[in-house]
Amino acid sequence: MSDAPAGAAVADEPENPLVAGLERLPVSPTTLVIFGATGDLARRKLLPALYNLAHEGALPERFHLVGVSRKEKEHDDYRAECEEAIRAFSRRTPDADVLAGLLEDVRYVPGTFDEESVYEELEKVLGEFEEREGEALNRAFYLSTAPSFFPVIVQALGKQGLARHEDAEVRVIIEKPFGTSLAEAEELNREVLAVFEEQQVFRIDHYLGKETVQNMLAFRFANGMFEPLWNRNYIEHVQITAAEDIGIGSRAGYYDHAGALRDLIQNHMLQLLCHVAMEPPVNFTSEEVRNEKVKILQAIHAPRAPEISEMALRAQYGAGHAGGEDVRGYLEEEGVREHSNTETFAALRLEVDNWRWAGVPFYLRAGKRLARKITEIAITLKPVPHLAFNQEGSLGIRPNQLILTLQPNEGVSLQLGAKIPGTRMIIRPVNMEFLYGTAFLSQSPEAYERLIMDAMRGDPTLFTRNDEVEAQWQICDPIVKAWEAAPGPLPQYEAGSQGPPEAASILREGHSWRAI
Amino acid sequence: MPAVSDAVWSEQGTTPDRIEAALRGLLAERHAENGGFVPARALNMIAFVDREWSGEIANRLRGVGRFHASRLVVLSYEPGRERLDARATVASEGDPRPGELSLLRETVVVELGDRHLDDLATIADPLVVTDLPTLLWSPHGHHEIIDALLGLAQAVLLDSVDEPDFRAAIERARELSKRAYVVDLAWLRSTPWRERIATTFDPPARRRELRAIADVAIRHHPESAIAAMLLVGWLASRLGWEVQPLHAREHSLVGEARAESCGEADADDTNAGGAEGADQPIALRLEAAPELQVRGLAGLALETAAGRTLRLDRGPGGLHAYSRDARGSEREWTILGASRGEAGILGEGIRQALLRDPTYGPALAAAAELAP
Numbered sequence: 011m012s013d014a015p016a017g018a019a020v021a022d023e024p025e026n027p028l029v030a031g032l033e034r035l036p037v038s039p040t041t042l043v044i045f046g047a048t049g050d051l052a053r054r055k056l057l058p059a060l061y062n063l064a065h066e067g068a069l070p071e072r073f074h075l076v077g078v079s080r081k082e083k084e085h086d087d088y089r090a091e092c093e094e095a096i097r098a099f100s101r102r103t104p105d106a107d108v109l110a111g112l113l114e115d116v117r118y119v120p121g122t123f124d125e126e127s128v129y130e131e132l133e134k135v136l137g138e139f140e141e142r143e144g145e146a147l148n149r150a151f152y153l154s155t156a157p158s159f160f161p162v163i164v165q166a167l168g169k170q171g172l173a174r175h176e177d178a179e180v181r182v183i184i185e186k187p188f189g190t191s192l193a194e195a196e197e198l199n200r201e202v203l204a205v206f207e208e209q210q211v212f213r214i215d216h217y218l219g220k221e222t223v224q225n226m227l228a229f230r231f232a233n234g235m236f237e238p239l240w241n242r243n244y245i246e247h248v249q250i251t252a253a254e255d256i257g258i259g260s261r262a263g264y265y266d267h268a269g270a271l272r273d274l275i276q277n278h279m280l281q282l283l284c285h286v287a288m289e290p291p292v293n294f295t296s297e298e299v300r301n302e303k304v305k306i307l308q309a310i311h312a313p314r315a316p317e318i319s320e321m322a323l324r325a326q327y328g329a330g331h332a333g334g335e336d337v338r339g340y341l342e343e344e345g346v347r348e349h350s351n352t353e354t355f356a357a358l359r360l361e362v363d364n365w366r367w368a369g370v371p372f373y374l375r376a377g378k379r380l381a382r383k384i385t386e387i388a389i390t391l392k393p394v395p396h397l398a399f400n401q402e403g404s405l406g407i408r409p410n411q412l413i414l415t416l417q418p419n420e421g422v423s424l425q426l427g428a429k430i431p432g433t434r435m436i437i438r439p440v441n442m443e444f445l446y447g448t449a450f451l452s453q454s455p456e457a458y459e460r461l462i463m464d465a466m467r468g469d470p471t472l473f474t475r476n477d478e479v480e481a482q483w484q485i486c487d488p489i490v491k492a493w494e495a496a497p498g499p500l501p502q503y504e505a506g507s508q509g510p511p512e513a514a515s516i517l518r519e520g521h522s523w524r525a526i
Numbered sequence: 527m528p529a530v531s532d533a534v535w536s537e538q539g540t541t542p543d544r545i546e547a548a549l550r551g552l553l554a555e556r557h558a559e560n561g562g563f564v565p566a567r568a569l570n571m572i573a574f575v576d577r578e579w580s581g582e583i584a585n586r587l588r589g590v591g592r593f594h595a596s597r598l599v600v601l602s603y604e605p606g607r608e609r610l611d612a613r614a615t616v617a618s619e620g621d622p623r624p625g626e627l628s629l630l631r632e633t634v635v636v637e638l639g640d641r642h643l644d645d646l647a648t649i650a651d652p653l654v655v656t657d658l659p660t661l662l663w664s665p666h667g668h669h670e671i672i673d674a675l676l677g678l679a680q681a682v683l684l685d686s687v688d689e690p691d692f693r694a695a696i697e698r699a700r701e702l703s704k705r706a707y708v709v710d711l712a713w714l715r716s717t718p719w720r721e722r723i724a725t726t727f728d729p730p731a732r733r734r735e736l737r738a739i740a741d742v743a744i745r746h747h748p749e750s751a752i753a754a755m756l757l758v759g760w761l762a763s764r765l766g767w768e769v770q771p772l773h774a775r776e777h778s779l780v781g782e783a784r785a786e787s788c789g790e791a792d793a794d795d796t797n798a799g800g801a802e803g804a805d806q807p808i809a810l811r812l813e814a815a816p817e818l819q820v821r822g823l824a825g826l827a828l829e830t831a832a833g834r835t836l837r838l839d840r841g842p843g844g845l846h847a848y849s850r851d852a853r854g855s856e857r858e859w860t861i862l863g864a865s866r867g868e869a870g871i872l873g874e875g876i877r878q879a880l881l882r883d884p885t886y887g888p889a890l891a892a893a894a895e896l897a898p
Contacts, residue, residue, distance in 0.1 A: 024733050027764045028724035031885035032717075036725035067718060067863025071725060071847065105864040107843045112862060144855040382625065419627050447627060448567045451593045451877045 038179070039072035040148040040466050041139055043132065045123060045163050046155035047077025047088070051185065053095035055216075056154060059458035061096040061104060064112045068463060072147065074139045075112075078119045078128060088118035101456060123159045129170035136172075146178035150466055153184045160184055161201040168205035183212040183465045186277055187268065188479050192487035199476045208476055212465040217278040218472040219457030219464075222420040225446065226285040226387075227294075229414065229422065236412075239391065241366045246409060247518070249373045249388040250282050253380040253526045255332055257505070258354070262345025270356040271324070271493070274376035276486040277474075280307065282416075283372055286387055287362050296471035300478055307481035309364040318492045321360070323501075323516050324353030327379035330505025337379065337505045351498040354378045357513045360485070371518055379505040381526045385416040388524050399437055408439050411524075421445040531621060536613040542652040545612045549597075549632055549653075552616040556630055562622030566629045569879055570660040571595030572650050572678065574671045577604035577637065583665055589869025593876045595661065597632040599653045601646065603668075607639025610649070646674055654678060661709070661879040669698065676705055681879040686712035687821050692752040696894045703887055709878045711871050712753045713886050715822040718845060719838060720760060722861065723828065726836050726849065736765055737785055738831040739808055745815040745824040751779065752893070753822050754812040758783075759893035760885060767808060769895045779812040779898060806831065810896075820868075 029035055042060070044052050063069045077088050092113055096104055117135050121128035140147050151167060153160050164182065167173050173180055184202070189195030202211055217223050230236060239245070252274050258265045265273065284303040291298040313321055328339035340346060340354050355377030362372065391410040399407065411425040421444050428440040464472055474482075503510040508526050517523070533556050535548040556563045575583045580602045587598065615633045622628040634653055642649060654660050662679040664672050665688070672682060682702050689695035695712075702708050727736050742761065744754040755772075762769045762783055772781035785806035815824035818840070825839040830852075837848040845861040866874065 026724060026728050026733050027736070028720070028727060028761075030764065031883045032721055032724060033881075034721055036721070036728035038729060064862040065864045067721070067844075067861065069862055071722065071861050072857075072859060073862070108862055108864050111843065111860060144851075144857060418625065445564055445627065448564055448596075448629060451568050451595075451880065453592055 034066070034068050035467065037068075037070040037463065037466050038148045039143065039145070040070045040150055041074040041076060041136055042150045042152060042462075042466070043076045043078060043136075044152045044154055045078045045159070046153070047118070048079040048081055048091065049154055051154045052077070053091075054099050055456070055458045056152065056462070057092050057095045058100040059456055059462055061100050061109065061112060062102060062456065062459055063463060065102060065105060065108050068459075069112075070148075070466065072143055073112075074147070075116045076119060076132065076135055077116065078121070078123075078132065080120065080122050082120045083118060085116065085118050089113045089116050092116060101453075123155065123163050124166065126166070126170075129166050129172065133170055133172060146175055148179045148181070148466065149175060150181045150183060152462075152465075153182065155185075157185075157187055157190070160198060164202050164205050173205045173210070179210075179468060180206075181210050181212060181465055181468065182206055183214060183462075185214050186216075187272060188213050188277075188474070189483065190268070190272055191490060192480065192483035195479055195483045199480065203476065209468075209470070211473075211476070212461075212470055213474040213476075213479060214461060215277050215281055215474050216457045216461065217281055218474075219459075219461040220416065221454040222414075222416040222446065223282065223285060224472075225420070226282075226414060227299075230285075231290050242368055242370050244391055245370050246390045246392045247371045247373060247521055248283075248286055249375075249390070249524055250279055250286070250386075251374075251388070251524065251526065252279055252376040252385045253383060253509075254378045255380060255383045255506070257327065257332075257337060257379050258340070258343055258346070260345075262343055266346050266350055266352045269324075269352040269493075270354055270376045270378070271486060271489060275356055275358065275374055276482050277479075279374045279376060280482045280485065281474075282387060283360070283362075283374065286389070287367055287372070289366070294471070296469060299471055300475045304475070304478050304481055305364075306362055307478065307485065309362045309367075310360050310485050311363060312484050313488050315488065315492055318489055321358060321516055322489045322492075323355075323357045323510070323513050324493055325355040325377075325501040325503050325510035325512065326350075326352070326499075327354050327377075327505045328502035330379065330507060332379060332506040339502070339505065340379075349498060351493070351496075351500055353493065353500060355380075355503060355509050355513070357509075357516055358489070359516045359518075371521070373517065373521075373523070375509065375513060375523070377503075377509055381506060381508055383418060384526060386524075387414040387416070388412070389414075390521075399435055407437050419445060420447065532615050532617045534613065534615050536611070538611045539609050540612045541610065542649050545614060545634060545636065546652045548612075548614050549616070549634065552614060553630065553632075556616055556618065560621060560628075562624070562627050563618055563630050564627050566596035566631050567655065567658060569595045569876065570597050570599065570654040570658050571683075571876065571879075572599045572601065572654065572660060572662050572675060574601045574603065574646075574662075574664040574666075574668055574675070576666045577602045577607075579666060580635075586665075586869065586872055589867075590873035590876060591869075593873035594631050595876060596658065597653075597655050598634070599650055600633065600635040601650060602635055602637050603643075604637060604639055607637060608641060609637075609639075610642060611637040643671070643674075646671065647678060650675060651678055659879060661876060662706070672702070676702075679706055681707040681709055683709045683875050683879065684711070686710050686752040686756070687747075687750045689752070692755060693897050695752045696755070696890060696897055699890055700894060703890065707879070707882060708886065709875045710756075710886065710890075711875050712750065712822070713756055713883075713889070714871055714874050714878065716753060716757050716760075717874075718861070718863065719757060719823055719826060722838055722845065722847065723761070723826075723836065732834075735830050735832065735834060738806060739765070739785070739828060740806065740831040741809045741811075741827070741829040743809075743811040743813065743827045745813050745818075745826075747818045747821050747824065748814040748816055750821050750823070751812060751814070755893040755896050756889050757823065757826070758810055758812070758896060759891070760889035762892040762896075763888035764885065767892075768805075769810075769892055771898050772810060772812065772896050773898055777814050779810075781810045781896065783808040783810055 284306045287306045288302040291302045326340045357375035360372045389412040393409045413423040424442045427437045430436045501510045533552045618628045660679040661681045663683040686695040746754040766786045767783040769783045772779040818824040828836045833852040835850040839846045848858045850856045
């Protein structure tokens with residue numbers, strides 16, 4: 011087992027000199043098994059991602075796909091479902107030959123995930139593929155199921171002897187959420203690592219597969235101009251926002267037990283924070299990058315119970331307006347429990363207690379049914395020490411802000427003060443904008459395309475390590491517990507608004523939330 | 527595909543300054559029309575074309591889709607023309623809704639004649655966006671024009687198979703490589719082939735077998751011998767082969783290369799099948815395949831001294847692969863992937879102007895040594 015990417019030297023083996031200059035690195039022949047193969051994620055994301063990889067010729071040249079799910083159906087029926095999902099959700103129109111080639115040999119194994127016979131049948135199918143190929147194939151088990159099945163499937167794979175394979179690699183890809191509390195995450199790690207080695211485990215946080223998140227590292231570490239400013243001496247505060255304009259839709263069954271903190275902050279937003287705050291790794295190997303992220307998470311102290319009301323705030327959306335339409339409040343949404351205390355908005359103030367960041371607040375907020383959809387990181391610099399300009403008649407000189415927008419319009423914007431044309435020296439803020447979409451000819455792949463490829467290649471850089479996920483939970487767990495123990499009702503905010511006015515209560519004096 | 531909307535300006539008897547001002551005006555006009563219109567700023571491309579074939583080139587460029595250069599300057603040459611005419615288009619893929627963006631791509635077609643050729647750089651220079659990389663392309667030859675405009679560009683697009691003689695193609699590409707980054711469409715057509723060879727030998731246990739390659743045979747379109755030579759050149763440069771000029775035999779070019787000595791460290795490596803402590807001879811054969819209708823490679827067969835065989839053949843639905851290992855186990859499969867077509871290859875060539883492939887230059891140098 012190795013973290014080395016394709017082509018790199020492994021142990022005493024020589025490097026593959028033929029991979030230099032190739033954009034698509036070789037991937038060993040692989041069988042991918044999707045548990046939860048008929049679920050929403052498989053239909054909307056995984057199957058279209060596989061098609062697009064096939065379209066580009068990026069899949070391993072001998073690739074097999076097996077779907078495992080509860081529903082009884084024949085192989086052909088499953089193939090038809092795969093085709094339908096790919097046609098509906100692929101980012102490009104499918105090519106008939108590629109689609110047929112991808113699906114012609116897809117197999118389906120029906121059964122519940124705790125049935126021994128499912129794994130016996132699975133082993134048989136995997137064996138048939140290998141017999142036909144005349145060699146051992148790598149195996150990747152993708153757990154795209156309800157989280158309660160993760161330990162069930164992992165244990166069953168171990169029991170059936172499918173967690174190891176002579177002469178080939180076995181990997182397990184685990185979807186989020188990885189636990190709903192620190193104790194659950196630790197327990198799940200124990201159960202997974204009792205069967206698999208950590209190097210075999212790929213915990214998905216699909217934000218890490220987004221080009222714009224990876225671009226943050228390029229932005230920080232490929233440009234010398236920002237590093238001198240990137241510390242407590244020049245940065246006043248950092249705001250990370252993940253706002254959605256939509257409600258929970260048909261996801262009440264999941265969301266009402268998760269809430270904004272578990273759904274977005276514990277994983278995605280803490281990852282973004284790590285990307286902003288981490289030290290430059292000595293190289294971009296998976297272990298070095300993840301070591302630096304874990305250091306940041308460990309530098310954020312877990313809040314004590316009395317501190318929580320000062321640094322964390324939750325709220326629920328009430329009725330309001332979105333896109334010119336009346337929309338109902340969270341408690342009126344279909345499937346939401348009566349008197350539910352699940353938050354649809356969460357905001358935190360965190361501090362990274364290290365030499366670079368001591369005293370700089372990191373504000374995180376995530377919510378549904380807000381004014382618009384945006385994910386951004388706003389870095390506000392300290393104000394200039396002395397203002398030589400008369401501010402009369404101006405909008406005022408504001409501290410510079412550097413805004414990294416992750417979606418929908420990926421880019422970087424720098425807010426500067428500039429003189430308004432005229433005879434007087436009047437200053438107002440202006441934006442200097444860079445939009446990723448304007449500067450590259452290539453189309454960004456979907457996050458799942460990158461992540462599936464990396465998992466099949468055995469590169470864990472964009473996946474969450476066991477200590478990383480536990481460090482994330484160390485920060486969020488006390489808040490989860492405090493909120494679960496606190497009685498409702500929660501503060502309400504009007505759907506389509508900027509969020510609850512109470513969110514200002516966790517800000518330091520002189521700070522304010524950016525408009526969404 | 528969203529609807530395309532264009533803003534157009536044209537003028538007869540114009541000047542580069544007026545064309546550039548018109549482009550600025552069109553961009554401002556479009557931005558005022560909808561704040562979601564933003565100019566693409568990735569790459570300039572200057573294409574020098576013969577006017578009588580400009581329609582064909584326009585069709586080829588239309589096919590590149592999202593790889594269209596941010597600003598495309600087409601210098602359309604018509605012998606005998608006296609007047610400079612121009613038409614500028616700023617196109618978007620559609621009208622963005624509030625909060626959305628739509629990229630604007632600019633195309634300028636400048637009609638010019640012989641009298642403009644001496645000072646062509648002074649016509650093209652004001653029309654490219656400052657600080658963006660510039661790609662130069664002259665699909666109808668005109669080496670002297672490329673040479674004249676090279677000071678404006680960082681990359682040159684060419685297709686080695688366009689040259690009637692592969693020696694001239696190699697010489698021309700090497701000459702240009704000294705002054706700019708060369709994107710060679712003949713090289714890009716071989717990408718899937720190179721990927722498959724690299725993949726075959728990627729498992730760590732198989733990498734040693736690369737030093738035991740004993741036979742390479744490549745079939746190619748009759749006019750694409752250069753593509754085959756680049757592929758052999760790539761193997762030779764990556765694997766450290768010493769190559770000699772090939773010689774003609776019937777409809778083929780044949781010859782031999784030598785791999786570096788395996789050395790003592792590999793003395794116990796019996797699986798690789800290489801000759802211990804001695805140079806490994808590699809038989810090379812490049813053969814024309816008249817049945818192939820499109821440019822590029824038709825097939826490849828590669829054998830190692832230990833008996834591993836990899837065969838790749840272009841066929842319907844993609845590359846068809848056959849492999850046999852040293853024990854005689856055989857496998858056949860079709861490699862998944864959509865055909866890029868010639869439009870896709872051209873688009874890829876434009877995209878590659880923003881990248882740098884460190885393996886083309888050495889492959890070209892080795893191809894030069896192979897040339898009879």
